[in-house]
Amino acid sequence: MMFRHGLRVSEAIALRKDHVDLCLSRIWVSRLKNGLSVEQPIAGDELRAMRRWLSHREDALPWLFVSERRQPLTRQAVNYIIGAAEKRAGLGHMHPHMLRHSCGFALANEAHDLRRIQDYLGHRDPRHTAHYTRTAASRFEGLW
Secondary structure, three states: OHHHHOOOHHHHHHOEHHHEEOOOOEEEEOOOOOOOOEEEEOOHHHHHHHHHHHHHOOOOOOEOOEOOOOOEOOHHHHHHHHHHHHHHHOOOOOOOHHHHHHHHHHHHHOOOOHHHHHHHHOOOOOHHHHHHHHOOHHHHOOOO
16 A cells, blocks of 8 residues: 555554545545645555455454554554565565655656646655656657
8 A cells, every 4th residue: 555555654554444435445645744635546456455454353443554462553563564575575675665656656657747646646846756757768758
């Protein structure tokens, strides 16, 4: 979800179950750092995974993601999870914010326009989004 929705760690751990509408396949993303909060669609595979996850939950806790101790995940826990996945995949050093950047680059590589990516990531200033589009070779497709 952090990759697909371009979430910062703090945004991911702050997600609550009532931010998710499984019937409409939507999630409300409350952006931090003075970003623009938006409602985003949930893709089919993600929706199925969320339904499975929530069906196994036997608690009434409000958070979407909880630890084994039935507390909201911490930044340290997310760092640990990303680090463990990095080791299993045999990747170099990764940090959770790289998932947000990867989202921006992936959207740019799919030739989405700057404004659309800006809104999706919740950036108020287009300069924060522009670096994702600068490296996308697809931006030159169809010029000639």
